[in-house]
Amino acid sequence: MTFSADRPTMIEFKDVHKYYGDYHALRGINGTIKAGEFFSLLGPSGCGKTTLLRTIAGFEDISSGVVMIDGKDMAGVPANVRPTNMVFQSYAIFPHMSVAENVGFGLRRDPRSKAEKAQAVAEALEMVGLKGYGNRAAHALSGGQRQRVALARALILKPKVLLLDEPLSALDKKMREHMQVELIKLQRQVGITFILVTHDQEEALVMSDRIAVMFEGEIAQLADPETLYRRPATRKVADFIGTMNFIPAEILSESGDKVEVEAKGLGRATLDISQAPARTGETPVVGLRPETLTLLYDGQPAAERETEGVIDEVIYFGDMTYYDVYLGGTDVEVRLSMRNVPGRPVLEVGAKVRVAWSPQALVLFR
Amino acid sequence: MAQTPSSEARAGLKLISPPALYAILMLAAPLATVLVYSVLTGERGRVSLPLTLENYYDLVTRPVYSALMFRSLTVSFFVTLATVLLAYPIAYFVSFHVAPSRKALWLFLITIPFWTSYIIRVALWRTILGYDGIFDSVVMGLGITDTQPNILSNGVLSIIITLAHAYAPFAVLPIFVSLEKVDRSLLEAGQDLGESRLMTFLRVTLPLSLPGVVAAVLIVFIPTVGDYVTPELIGGGKTPMIANLMEVAMLKQRDQALGSAIAVAAMTIVALISVFFVLWNKRYLGGRK
Numbered sequence: 001m002t003f004s005a006d007r008p009t010m011i012e013f014k015d016v017h018k019y020y021g022d023y024h025a026l027r028g029i030n031g032t033i034k035a036g037e038f039f040s041l042l043g044p045s046g047c048g049k050t051t052l053l054r055t056i057a058g059f060e061d062i063s064s065g066v067v068m069i070d071g072k073d074m075a076g077v078p079a080n081v082r083p084t085n086m087v088f089q090s091y092a093i094f095p096h097m098s099v100a101e102n103v104g105f106g107l108r109r110d111p112r113s114k115a116e117k118a119q120a121v122a123e124a125l126e127m128v129g130l131k132g133y134g135n136r137a138a139h140a141l142s143g144g145q146r147q148r149v150a151l152a153r154a155l156i157l158k159p160k161v162l163l164l165d166e167p168l169s170a171l172d173k174k175m176r177e178h179m180q181v182e183l184i185k186l187q188r189q190v191g192i193t194f195i196l197v198t199h200d201q202e203e204a205l206v207m208s209d210r211i212a213v214m215f216e217g218e219i220a221q222l223a224d225p226e227t228l229y230r231r232p233a234t235r236k237v238a239d240f241i242g243t244m245n246f247i248p249a250e251i252l253s254e255s256g257d258k259v260e261v262e263a264k265g266l267g268r269a270t271l272d273i274s275q276a277p278a279r280t281g282e283t284p285v286v287g288l289r290p291e292t293l294t295l296l297y298d299g300q301p302a303a304e305r306e307t308e309g310v311i312d313e314v315i316y317f318g319d320m321t322y323y324d325v326y327l328g329g330t331d332v333e334v335r336l337s338m339r340n341v342p343g344r345p346v347l348e349v350g351a352k353v354r355v356a357w358s359p360q361a362l363v364l365f366r
Numbered sequence: 367m368a369q370t371p372s373s374e375a376r377a378g379l380k381l382i383s384p385p386a387l388y389a390i391l392m393l394a395a396p397l398a399t400v401l402v403y404s405v406l407t408g409e410r411g412r413v414s415l416p417l418t419l420e421n422y423y424d425l426v427t428r429p430v431y432s433a434l435m436f437r438s439l440t441v442s443f444f445v446t447l448a449t450v451l452l453a454y455p456i457a458y459f460v461s462f463h464v465a466p467s468r469k470a471l472w473l474f475l476i477t478i479p480f481w482t483s484y485i486i487r488v489a490l491w492r493t494i495l496g497y498d499g500i501f502d503s504v505v506m507g508l509g510i511t512d513t514q515p516n517i518l519s520n521g522v523l524s525i526i527i528t529l530a531h532a533y534a535p536f537a538v539l540p541i542f543v544s545l546e547k548v549d550r551s552l553l554e555a556g557q558d559l560g561e562s563r564l565m566t567f568l569r570v571t572l573p574l575s576l577p578g579v580v581a582a583v584l585i586v587f588i589p590t591v592g593d594y595v596t597p598e599l600i601g602g603g604k605t606p607m608i609a610n611l612m613e614v615a616m617l618k619q620r621d622q623a624l625g626s627a628i629a630v631a632a633m634t635i636v637a638l639i640s641v642f643f644v645l646w647n648k649r650y651l652g653g654r655k
Binding site for chain 2: 057058059078079080081084085086088089090092094095096105106108109153154157
């Protein structure tokens with residue numbers, strides 16, 4: 001991660017609550033977003049991520065708490081004077097204007113001359129890869145082009161914060177992946193704080209410096225992508241980010257910085273306290289990512305630990321094969337992934353296998 | 367499969383033939399008759415050859431025709447202006463400030479004036495605007511004037527007031543429809559890009575609702591030019607408009623050729639103005655570019 005935590009704070013939430021009538025949409029949001037950061041609000045639909053974004057933009061009043069942007073309390077500051085600009089989910093391109101008029105919409109009160117403004121519009125269009133599109137009719141653009149126009153229209157105003165409300169969700173998969181990379185490059189180029197709302201965990205992991213995972217109006221975890229993936233704070237976060245196997249476990253002892261557990265099908269393992277996030281009071285389980293498990297082929301020794309198993313399902317993906325495996329005589333099924341490299345034949349359902357695993361890859365939820 | 371389009375076209379023609387026939391009989395045929403009559407000679411309720419432009423010559427040379435045509439256009443202009451200016455805020459309110467579940471109810475309420483016969487509404491306006499009528503009593507009761515304003519004595523003004531009231535609901539509906547189609551995120555985008563609510567309205571909402579305004583203008587302007595009932599009832603026939611003149615020519619003078627010529631002339635002028643308005647609107651107010 002290139003992001004450094006010592007940058008100045010751009011946005012700060014202090015105990016932000018939002019009610020719609022009886023519905024408690026935001027339940028005490030706290031956190032800071034740093035200047036120049038690519039920050040994502042990630043969560044399932046209805047978790048409050050878009051509401052939180054709109055409180056930054058000024059489209060939603062908050063019921064209580066404080067939203068600060070660049071050190072200023074935003075209470076009572078209307079959307080049109082906030083130092084933020086937004087790329088809307090629908091892109092909100094003005095259909096009665098040309099591409100250039102759309103991009104230059106926010107420049108009306110800019111004191112620069114007409115020619116200078118036209119120059120700025122042309123530069124903004126070039127930046128998003130739409131050079132020479134200025135005279136096109138906005139309603140004749142494709143989805144990807146509309147999104148670029150929306151980006152240029154927001155970035156031309158040089159906001160302190162760019163807000164992106166699920167900007168890629170309307171694009172097809174190829175285009176989405178392409179735009180993810182473009183957005184990252186663009187963000188590095190302009191250095192503006194980007195805040196992205198998405199329900200796509202992969203997108204958030206690829207693009208963000210840090211991610212706030214939200215459930216039911218609360219931030220469940222705020223961390224960089226690697227921490228989020230490797231050390232999810234709760235079982236719910238772990239389940240939402242990528243795939244994780246959950247194996248029933250029993251806590252045998254906990255002393256100082258070590259926790260000893262007995263996981264069903266795996267056996268005893270000693271975990272470092274860093275592998276056990278704070279208690280939430282749930283039934284103890286250990287979590288394992290599919291890629292931390294490996295099938296052992298004949299004659300191959302396990303690096304650390306191994307367990308017998310029987311293949312229950314084979315899911316072939318081309319570059320990868322996913323196996324669902326029953327662990328050593330139990331009804332615990334884990335999913336593991338194997339790269340399809342030469343010398344690794346795809347195994348069949350019912351085959352007896354050995355599964356290698358490492359205690360360091362475990363996370364304990366309790 | 368190559369025959370499919372033509373057989374489809376034939377089926378289509380068959381399907382539309384009854385209404386097409388009806389339209390030809392009820393619209394095209396009378397229109398053609400009027401056109402033909404206008405270049406014939408009319409006398410005692412009959413028309414006869416030879417073809418002549420005498421009727422049109424009369425229209426141009428005798429000032430009463432152009433004066434009444436001008437009055438009709440003036441009345442229509444102000445009725446249209448008043449109607450659209452009054453209807454826009456109503457349409458805006460219903461579209462933007464009424465809960466979606468209540469919109470149908472509001473539109474229903476807007477049609478309430480139609481429940482009463484137009485004749486009765488005109489009669490009510492006489493009561494309101496007439497000498498010592500409701501308006502006079504209120505104005506004098508409030509001490510605004512000492513004498514009765516008696517708006518009814520001003521024929522053109524009372525016709526404008528009455529027609530504007532009658533046509534307001536017609537103007538509300540097309541404007542409402544065009545406002546409903548304005549994507550609400552565009553308004554947030556306008557504000558997000560630094561514009562106040564008012565400027566966002568002027569730069570986004572208003573231009574996008576112009577098709578509805580144009581429709582409203584045409585819906586109000588075209589029929590009011592040819593309005594016959596209102597001048598007849600409001601001014602007691604003392605402030606005639608072009609349609610009243612047509613009636614005189616057709617039924618009193620029994621000169622159907624002259625009456626037809628007046629109708630054709632009025633129709634042409636209205637058509638020209640409407641086309642000009644639509645073109646002007648496209649050119650300068652810009653629809654969708």
